[in-house]
Every structure is written in structure tokens, then in C-alpha cells.
Amino acid sequence: MPFTPTTYRPYDFANRRHIGPSPEEMAEMFKVVGVDSLDQLIDETVPKSIRQADPLEFGKPLSERELIWHMRQVAKKNDVFSTMIGQGYYGTTTPPAIQRNILENPAWYTAYTPYQPEISQGRLEALLNYQTMVSDLTGLPVANASLLDEATAAAEAMAMAQRMSKSKSMSFFVDENCHPQNIEVMKTRAEPLGIEVIVGAPDDLDATAVFGAIFQYPGTYGHVRDFTAEMDALHENKALGIVIADPMALLLLKEPGAMGADIAVGNTQRFGVPMGAGGPHAAYMACRDQLKRSMPGRIVGVSIDSHGDKAYRLSLQTREQHIRREKATSNVCTAQALLAVMASFYAVFHGPEGLKAIAQRIHRKTVRLAKGLEAAGFSVQPDVYFDTITVDVGPMQGLIIEAAAARKINVRKVGDTKIGLSVDETTRSAVIEKVWAAFGITRQDDPDDIEYRIPEANARESDYLTHPIFHLNRAETEMMRYMRRLADRDLALDRAMIPLGSCTMKLNAAVEMMPITWHEFSNIHPYAPAEQLAGYAQVVEELSEILCQATGYDAMSMQPNSGAQGEYAGLLTIAAYHKANGDAHRNICLIPVSAHGTNPASAQMCGMKVVVVKSAENGDVDVEDFRAKAEAAGDNLAACMITYPSTHGVFEETVREVCEITHQYGGQVYLDGANLNAMVGLSKPGEIGSDVSHLNLHKTFAIPHGGGGPGMGPIGVKAHLEPYLPGNPLGGDIAGPVSAAPNGSASILLISYAYCLAMGGAGLTQATKVAILNANYIAKRLEGAYDVLFKGGKGRVAHECILDTRPYADSAHVSVDDIAKRLMDSGFHAPTMSWPVAGTLMIEPTESETKAELDRFITAMLSIRDEIAAIEKGDMDPVNNPLKNAPHTVNDLVAEWDRPYSREQACFPPGSFRVDKYWPPIGRVDNVHGDRNLICTCPPLEDYAEAAE
Structure with a gap:
């Protein structure tokens, strides 16, 4: 048989691995959509007025083999030392069972935020374990499901104290022993809110002059002190007390709740989550019960389902930013869910005895280190410490730092004469001996008596982690099965498409x-x-160049570690630019009514006044209303915040005009990057008039959602804004920092970097085009069964489409909730519900979904429409029907059946798999019951036993 050449390229990552539909399938889709080619569809969808002139090109795309080799070469440029820097980041050991079964498991890292609790029970239970762990360790009754990092958690606590304190002061005391990055981020947050930050020694606290105070525990230089007296003084003056507490230290030290603290925050990084050059890590917050309704972030609570059985759900603030808009108490949109899950499993894996043993070993090794230094005549401070000591070495500082570095150990430079040393779980005896050697100490013997340096007055007396979940049989078989059981309760991207508008749940290769x-x-x-960070520097530099080329911006800051943080950083950059130009009075921000809820929340956090702009009937920004409000703002116009393509899934023709009006009145344009998945390679925000955007790397650039985090939201800016980008977290720059680490959650930048290198410019462009194709294919196939609310001038949608389900509330008493829950029976996560228009579904299929999966989803949606039609005709009971009773569980299937429809119709609707059927573990959750009866720590063990059976 003669050799026949083929156009197939087995290593073409973009077209054979990442992009779902094959060329043959795309040809079939073209016929449905009514175009001859992908380029014709793009020409009918994306206005020529915003199209970029040149193709996106930045080198040949790499095969998977080539990519792995390249990443290995980059990794080699990092030089990993034993770290004794401390300062909030510590070496830790991730148990292999957690690394393999959680961190590296797509069942955990591809899940979405658990807004649909019926298909999120696994990660909700893991997050409830996390909250219970935090609550126990801090001695405070309510904890949230994590925040972004310790510094931003401290800033959130400061703002929370200002809201809840009955003091009329606008001054806030910050312990000078806080980690420097915590102090700097709090200063950044305080300024636009009009809060005066007073940094000083705890002994100098004037409780009569502040609304609150925050203390680091242990202090950044190792100090351990009891803050009970400070808490009492604050309470006497109607102020609130906050402690930034290391959870590893809390295993041995008196807890913040026992001191009378109102709020505790910190970082659970050292509970099995690697440092990763800054993140991602799960910060925590806990508080007194009276403050719980003001707590930012997500809180997992316990409710009941339609059968009266226990069910977990997100409670209280779940949609605060969308409901309260600029009156929201925080712009925190999500959490660090995947990392919180890891930390919670670290606690389950080790249990209280194991954790305490780890903490004791850390402390004993610190004492051993200190006694060796003291025996050699060095002055070691403080007297009471947990894992960190500071050594006064005078003029020898530089020599000792160099000697330690020569032995591949990093120590901390403190002032001009001192050295800080922090011990962690990974510090070996050999490292301690090398530190001694760097100090010029030659010794063979250990110090004789390694006593504890924690006096009884500072020691913890209360129990913790008493719930049976932390006392499971710690055989790895049992742990592995527990992780698997929880994962099987959830519906993640490894099982089905998650067609959420604006959330871009694409392949995480x-x-x-x-x-x-x-x-x-x-x-x-x-x-x-x-x-030592040369590899990371290369990643940041090259990824920044790619992102600048893709967006038309001149500079990037990788510091914001979530989309909401990116919004905030972008507006801070604009505010700093105005201030530098003598326009500090500019404080009005124009925001369309359809904008993401975090937009107005971010604006108010920057001290801006939000003015809402109307939408036209077709969903576009009402340009005349925008013009009128820009004119009314005049010299006070600071910025506008727009989303492009628009939140309703259309490329608006007037976007350049909106930008021009803003600039005419001296404002800056912030373009929300949430929908960049419809622009990359086709249109550049920086070329259509925008001055700054945040980029959701966890959406467009393939970082996984992780069940509600991690995320990264770097900002791109035009050249005139570059000097005002977020500054060094250790201080000294024009602008302040917004996160604890220079490059935010640096380790997950590797994902976006690898994605771009594997795709290449042509691949990224093709991904954008296919995302638009997939959305138009769904819109066309569902046309007639559902009304597609918004379309462009030529009848096309962008990367997402909005289906109007409001008519069925009247015709069949079927709500958008009913449709969402019924989709679970077919094995799908619901699209985005009731946003930006109440009673609608926003669908975004992304480019990585195959035609087969799109068709399965379409089949499910058409079947649901048929069931609605049956209710409308009177052929199906209006109350007792598959939509109202959805989702259906295995218990429903085997229970006595008295419903006017069959088990087959209930549990195996069109679109569902039979062999690989996903079974929702619970019935519909009662949200009202959950909020009225808030329980946010682990329920009794019998519930777990029942679930296991």
C-alpha cells in the first residue's frame, strides 16, 4: 500500500488536545449555525471596528514533550535553599496521599464554586471540616471557608472592625511586630477608606483613640505574648481586637478566643500547602458569633434537603456583591477552596495528636538551635517563642548571611545587626548544625536539656479537633476512600461540561x-x-510579554491573586494616577447596571462614588445615559468600569464611543477582563480605548477553578499607568501592595505560562473562535425552544448566550431554579442563574467542549422544555412533576414510588448516561432553613456514618 501523506499532526496541542470539536465536527456545526467557515462566523460576530490588525504570534507552539522539557529547564533556574526566613511562609510536607488524591486530582481541581449545593456535597464537607479546624484552633465559634492570603485577610478584618465597632474613631492600631507585608497591605486598604493606621508597640496602644487593633501572634521576630489585657482595654472603649495567629503555633499556644479576641485571621499554608513563591494558600478568618453576618467571604453551613436529611450549602453572604452592589461589605467573590481542602485534609490526616507532635518537634528544634547559639555567647531574643528567634550579631550580620547562603540556607536580615531564624516542619538536624557553622560554632554535641520555652501562662489549655472526623482511622486506605467518597459526591469538569457564563470552565490540561x-x-x-528565583522571574517576564501582546497593554502586574483583587488593584492604579496629576478630587466611577457585582464593591473600597449607568433595551450600555452622567461628573470623573464583550454576551458596537466619552472628561477606562476568552487573538482591550484591565487567568488562561479558588487576576495597563501599579509588599514603592507576595499566587502562573506556550498565538486565537462557535451552536440549536435574549447586529452571540426562562414561571410555575436542578438529573451543572437578568440562564460552553457534549447538553435542555410544555398543556401535574422534585437521588429511585411520572423519566432523562450516571447525593436543599439555623462547624459523627452506609 503506497504511503499517503496526512495533514494530521499528533503533537498539535491546540487542535488535538485543547479544542473540543474536530474539524469534521466543526463543519457539521457550521451548517447548523448557517456559515461556511469559522472566519465567516467571526466576521458576523466581532465588529470590524474593534478587530486587531496583526495576528497574535509569540513563537512556535510546543508539543507536550517539548513543553515538559522547557519547563524543566526553567525550573532548574530556581535555586531551592533551606528556608529560615519565616515572615509568614514556611516549609511544609504535603502528605503524598493529599498531593495525589486532592491537588493532582481533576475531580477536586476542576470543580466550580459550590453555588449548586446538591452537586457539591463533597467539597462542601471538606470546607466544613476546614471551618471546624479553624474555629477549634482559634477558639472562636464562626469561621469562613477561606480568604486569599494572610495580608488581605488582615485588611478585611480591619475593615470589618471599622464597620462593627461602636467607637467613633477612624484610627486603627497595628502592632509593629506584624509581618511587614501585612502592615503594608493594611495601609493600602486603609487609605481610600479614610482609616488612619497607627503602627506601634503593643505597650503603646491607646485603646481610647482607636476603633480596633491588630496583633501578630507570634510576632514577626518571634515574640509570644498574651494579649488579654489589650483586648480588655479595647472592649472597655467599644473597640475590637484582632489577632493574626499562626495555626501551627496555636496547637501549643493560648488561643485568640481565650484572650478575648473578636476576630482572628491567618494563613493555613503550613498545613501541607507548599510555599510556591507566594501561593496560592488558604487564609482564614474566625470571629465571635455576634459578628458573623459581617464576615467577608464564603461560609459553609448545614441545612436540610427535601427529604429532611442533612445537607451542606453556602450560607449568608453567598451573593452579597450582586445583591448589595456598592454597599457590599467586601468585594471578596470566592475563596481559596482547593487549598483550604488540602489544609483540612492535612488536619484529618494527622489528627490532633499528630498535629501537636509536629508543633512540638518544631518548637524543640527551635530551642535546640537557640541553646546552641546561646552557649556560644550570642544574644538570642525573645525569651518566649514558638518557632522564630532573632539573634543580635552586630557587624557580623553580612558575613553570617553569606556563610549561611554558602551552605544553601536562607536566613532573614533584620535591621543592620540582627538575623532572624524560623524553624519549620522540614528543618532537619543537619540544617541546624549548618546554621551553627555559619555563626562560627563548631560543636558535635546537642545541648543537654532541650526544655520548652513556652511558659505555662502562654500555653494552650483547651482541647481542639475533638470532632470524630479528625479521629478517623489514619490508615491510608481509609483516608484514600474518604477522599474518593467526597469526590464522588461532586460534579466537576472531569465528569461533565460546566456551562457557566462569564466563568469559562475550560480544560485545565x-x-x-x-x-x-x-x-x-x-x-x-x-x-x-x-x-534564587530566576526561573520564576523568567515565567513572569515571558508571560507578561505574551499577555501584553494579547491585550494591547504596555505593562502587567502579577500581584493580584483573584479577579476581585485585580479589579481593586486596577482602580487603585487609576486613583494613584489621578492623585499624581493633582486630580485627587476625581472620585466618581460610572458602572453599567449589568456589571459584575464585584465592580461596584471594588469601587467603593477605593473610595469612589458609584454612579450607575442604564442599559438599553438590547442590553448594551445606554450611551446617551452614559454621556449625560459623564458630563454631570465633569472634573470629578475618575473612571468607568465596563465589561467587554458585554455581560449579556454581545460585542457592543459602541465600546469605542464609551471609551472616548470617558477620556473626554478626564476619566480612565477600566475594562473587566472576565470575558477575555472571546477576545484573545481577535481584539485587544488596550487598542479599543481601555486603560487598564484585570485578566482572569483562572478563566481565560486555564488555571483551574478549584471548587472556588485559586484564582489570579493580574492587571494590564497602558504606559501612563505603569508607575502606579501595585508596589512591593515590603514597602518603598510609589503605590502600595494589594497582596502579601510580589507576584501573588506565583506557582499557578506556571499553568497559564504553559498553556500559552502549548497553544501558541494561532492556537489561542483558534480557541477564541471555537468558543464563539460553540456558543452560537447552542444558541441556534435551542432557538425556538427558548428565547435567546441578546444578540449582535447580525444575530450572533459572543462566547455566551442568555436564555430567557421567565415566561415559564407564569405558564407552568417553573422557575429557573427548577430547570437548574433538573439538569442535575442529566448529569450537568446548571448555567449561571439569574444574572445579569433575573430569571434567566447564561450559558458559556468554552472551546474545549466537544460537539458530543454540546449535543448532550442541548438534548437535556430540549427535554426540559418538553416537560415544561407538558405542564403548560395540563398533561403533567403542575406541582408534583420531575422539575419541581429535581434532583432525584438513588433513595428516590428505591423508595416507594407514588409520583405521577415514572422512575425512568425521573432518573434517566434524555442527555443522561445510563452506565456512568451521576447521582446527586441529596435532594433539593432548603436554603431558608440553613440561614435561619446557621451551623457552620461539623455535625455529629452519626451523620457521617449514615453517609458512609
Whole structure:
């Protein structure tokens, strides 16, 4: 048989691995959509007025083999030392069972935020375990499901104290022993809110002059002190007390709740989550019960389902930013769910005895280190410490730092004469001996009596982690099965399409995920010397160049570690620019009514006044209303915030006009990057008039959602804004920092970097085009069964479409909730519900979904429409029907059946798999019951036993 050449390229990652529909399937889709080619569809969808002139090009795309080799070369440029820098980041050991079964498991890392609790029970239980762990360790009754990092958690606590304190002061006391990055981020947050930050020694606290105070525990230089007296003084003056507490130290030290603290915050990084040059890590917050309704972030609560059985759900603030808009108490949109899950499993894996043993070993090793230094005549402070000591070495400081570095150990430079040393779980005896050697100490013997340096007055007396979940049989078989049971309760991207509008739940390829767990990337401190971070520097530099080329901006800051943080950083950059130009009075921000809820929340956090702009009937920004409000703002116009393509899934023709009006009145244009998945390679925000955007790397650039985090929201700016980008978290720059680490959650930048290298410019452009194709294919196939609310001038949608389900509330008493829950029976996560228009569904299929999966979803949606029609005709009971009773569980299937429809119709609707059927573990959750009876720690063990059976 003669050789026949083929156009198939087996290593073409973009077209054979990432992009779902094959060329043959796309040809079939063209016929349905009514075009001859992908380019014709794009020409009918994306206005020529915003199209970029040149193709996106930045080098040949790499095969998976080539990509792994390249990433190995980059990794080698990092030089991993034993770290004793401390300062909030510590070496830790991730149990292999957690690394393999959680961090590297797509069942956990591809899940979405658990807004649909019926298909999120696994990660909700894991997050409830996390909350219970935090509540126990801090001694405070209510904890949230995590925040972004310790510094931003401290800033959130400061703002929370200002809202809840009955003091009329606008001054806030910050312990000078807080980690420097915590102090700097609090200063950044305080300024636009009009809060005066007073940094000083705890002994100098004037409780009569502040609304609150915050203390680091242990202090950044190792000090351990009891803050009970300070808490009493604050309470006497109607002020609130906050403690930033290290959870590892709380295993041995008196807890914040026992001191009378109102709020505790901190970072659970050292509970099995690698440093990763800064993140991602799960920060925590806990508080007194009276403050719980003001707590930012997500709170998992316990409710009941339609059968009266226990069910977990997100409680209280779940949609605060969308409901309260600029009156929201925080712009925190999500959490660090995947990392919180890891930390919670670390606690389950070790249990209280194991955790305490780890903490005791850390402390004993610190005492051993200190006694060796003291025996050699060095002055070691403080007297009471947990894992950190400070040594006064006078003029020898530089020599000792160099000697330690020569032995591949990083120590901390403190002032001009001192050295800080922090011990962690990974510190070996050999490292301690090398530190002694760097100090010029030659010794063979250990100090004789390694006593504890924690006096009884500072020691913890209360129990913790008493719930049976932390006392499971710790055989790895049992742990592995528990992790699997929880994962099986959830519906993640590894099982089905998650067609959420604006959330871009696309493929997170395994080859992109692999490097984050490599030693050279994961075990490095964010404040290690720059020469040790050369690999990360290359990633940041090259990824920034790619993103600048894709967006038309001139500079990037990788510091914001979530989309909401990116919004905030972008507006701070604009505010700093105005201030530098003598326009500090500019404080009005124009925001369309359809904008993401975090937009107005971010604006108010920057001290801006939100003015809402109307939408036209077709969903576009009402340009005349925008013009009128810009004119009314005049010299006070600071910015506008727009989303492009628009939130309703259309490329608006007037976007350049909106930008021009803003600039005419001296404002700056912030373009929300949530929908960039419809623009990359086709249109550049920086070329259509925008001055700054945040980019959701966890959406467009393939970082996984992780069940509600991690995320990264770097900002791109035009050249005139570059000097005002977020500054160094250790201070000294024009602008203040917004996150704890220089490059935010640096380790997950590797994912976006790898994604871009594997796709290449042409691949990224093709991904954008296919995302638009997939959305138009769904819109066309569902046309007639559902009304597609918004379309462009030529009848096309962008990367997402909005289906109007409001008519069925009247015709059949079927709500958008009913449709969402019924989709679960077919094995799908619901699209975005009731946003930006109440009673609608926003669908975004992304480019990585195959035609087969799109068709399965369409089949499910058409079947639901048929069931609605049956109710409308009177052929189906209006109350007792598959939509109202959805989702259907295995218990429903085997229970006595008295419903006017069959088990077959209930549990195996069109679109569902039979062999690989996903079974929702619970019936519909009662949200009202959950909010009225808030329980946010683990319920009794018998509930777990019942679930296991």
C-alpha cells in the first residue's frame, strides 16, 4: 500500500488536545449555525471596528514533550535553599496521599464554586471540616471557608472592625511586630477608606483613640505574648481586637478566643500547602458569633434537603456583591477552596495528636538551635517563642548571611545587626548544625536539656479537633476512600461540561498542571534572594510579554491573586494616577447596571462614588445615559468600569464611543477582563480605548477553578499607568501592595505560562473562535425552544448566550431554579442563574467542549422544555412533576414510588448516561432553613456514618 501523506499532526496541542470539536465536527456545526467557515462566523460576530490588525504570534507552539522539557529547564533556574526566613511562609510536607488524591486530582481541581449545593456535597464537607479546624484552633465559634492570603485577610478584618465597632474613631492600631507585608497591605486598604493606621508597640496602644487593633501572634521576630489585657482595654472603649495567629503555633499556644479576641485571621499554608513563591494558600478568618453576618467571604453551613436529611450549602453572604452592589461589605467573590481542602485534609490526616507532635518537634528544634547559639555567647531574643528567634550579631550580620547562603540556607536580615531564624516542619538536624557553622560554632554535641520555652501562662489549655472526623482511622486506605467518597459526591469538569457564563470552565490540561508540584517551583520562599528565583522571574517576564501582546497593554502586574483583587488593584492604579496629576478630587466611577457585582464593591473600597449607568433595551450600555452622567461628573470623573464583550454576551458596537466619552472628561477606562476568552487573538482591550484591565487567568488562561479558588487576576495597563501599579509588599514603592507576595499566587502562573506556550498565538486565537462557535451552536440549536435574549447586529452571540426562562414561571410555575436542578438529573451543572437578568440562564460552553457534549447538553435542555410544555398543556401535574422534585437521588429511585411520572423519566432523562450516571447525593436543599439555623462547624459523627452506609 503506497504511503499517503496526512495533514494530521499528533503533537498539535491546540487542535488535538485543547479544542473540543474536530474539524469534521466543526463543519457539521457550521451548517447548523448557517456559515461556511469559522472566519465567516467571526466576521458576523466581532465588529470590524474593534478587530486587531496583526495576528497574535509569540513563537512556535510546543508539543507536550517539548513543553515538559522547557519547563524543566526553567525550573532548574530556581535555586531551592533551606528556608529560615519565616515572615509568614514556611516549609511544609504535603502528605503524598493529599498531593495525589486532592491537588493532582481533576475531580477536586476542576470543580466550580459550590453555588449548586446538591452537586457539591463533597467539597462542601471538606470546607466544613476546614471551618471546624479553624474555629477549634482559634477558639472562636464562626469561621469562613477561606480568604486569599494572610495580608488581605488582615485588611478585611480591619475593615470589618471599622464597620462593627461602636467607637467613633477612624484610627486603627497595628502592632509593629506584624509581618511587614501585612502592615503594608493594611495601609493600602486603609487609605481610600479614610482609616488612619497607627503602627506601634503593643505597650503603646491607646485603646481610647482607636476603633480596633491588630496583633501578630507570634510576632514577626518571634515574640509570644498574651494579649488579654489589650483586648480588655479595647472592649472597655467599644473597640475590637484582632489577632493574626499562626495555626501551627496555636496547637501549643493560648488561643485568640481565650484572650478575648473578636476576630482572628491567618494563613493555613503550613498545613501541607507548599510555599510556591507566594501561593496560592488558604487564609482564614474566625470571629465571635455576634459578628458573623459581617464576615467577608464564603461560609459553609448545614441545612436540610427535601427529604429532611442533612445537607451542606453556602450560607449568608453567598451573593452579597450582586445583591448589595456598592454597599457590599467586601468585594471578596470566592475563596481559596482547593487549598483550604488540602489544609483540612492535612488536619484529618494527622489528627490532633499528630498535629501537636509536629508543633512540638518544631518548637524543640527551635530551642535546640537557640541553646546552641546561646552557649556560644550570642544574644538570642525573645525569651518566649514558638518557632522564630532573632539573634543580635552586630557587624557580623553580612558575613553570617553569606556563610549561611554558602551552605544553601536562607536566613532573614533584620535591621543592620540582627538575623532572624524560623524553624519549620522540614528543618532537619543537619540544617541546624549548618546554621551553627555559619555563626562560627563548631560543636558535635546537642545541648543537654532541650526544655520548652513556652511558659505555662502562654500555653494552650483547651482541647481542639475533638470532632470524630479528625479521629478517623489514619490508615491510608481509609483516608484514600474518604477522599474518593467526597469526590464522588461532586460534579466537576472531569465528569461533565460546566456551562457557566462569564466563568469559562475550560480544560485545565494535565501537562499545564504538572510543574506546580515540582520541587524547584513549590518549595521556594517568595522573599528568597532574587538570584534564587530566576526561573520564576523568567515565567513572569515571558508571560507578561505574551499577555501584553494579547491585550494591547504596555505593562502587567502579577500581584493580584483573584479577579476581585485585580479589579481593586486596577482602580487603585487609576486613583494613584489621578492623585499624581493633582486630580485627587476625581472620585466618581460610572458602572453599567449589568456589571459584575464585584465592580461596584471594588469601587467603593477605593473610595469612589458609584454612579450607575442604564442599559438599553438590547442590553448594551445606554450611551446617551452614559454621556449625560459623564458630563454631570465633569472634573470629578475618575473612571468607568465596563465589561467587554458585554455581560449579556454581545460585542457592543459602541465600546469605542464609551471609551472616548470617558477620556473626554478626564476619566480612565477600566475594562473587566472576565470575558477575555472571546477576545484573545481577535481584539485587544488596550487598542479599543481601555486603560487598564484585570485578566482572569483562572478563566481565560486555564488555571483551574478549584471548587472556588485559586484564582489570579493580574492587571494590564497602558504606559501612563505603569508607575502606579501595585508596589512591593515590603514597602518603598510609589503605590502600595494589594497582596502579601510580589507576584501573588506565583506557582499557578506556571499553568497559564504553559498553556500559552502549548497553544501558541494561532492556537489561542483558534480557541477564541471555537468558543464563539460553540456558543452560537447552542444558541441556534435551542432557538425556538427558548428565547435567546441578546444578540449582535447580525444575530450572533459572543462566547455566551442568555436564555430567557421567565415566561415559564407564569405558564407552568417553573422557575429557573427548577430547570437548574433538573439538569442535575442529566448529569450537568446548571448555567449561571439569574444574572445579569433575573430569571434567566447564561450559558458559556468554552472551546474545549466537544460537539458530543454540546449535543448532550442541548438534548437535556430540549427535554426540559418538553416537560415544561407538558405542564403548560395540563398533561403533567403542575406541582408534583420531575422539575419541581429535581434532583432525584438513588433513595428516590428505591423508595416507594407514588409520583405521577415514572422512575425512568425521573432518573434517566434524555442527555443522561445510563452506565456512568451521576447521582446527586441529596435532594433539593432548603436554603431558608440553613440561614435561619446557621451551623457552620461539623455535625455529629452519626451523620457521617449514615453517609458512609
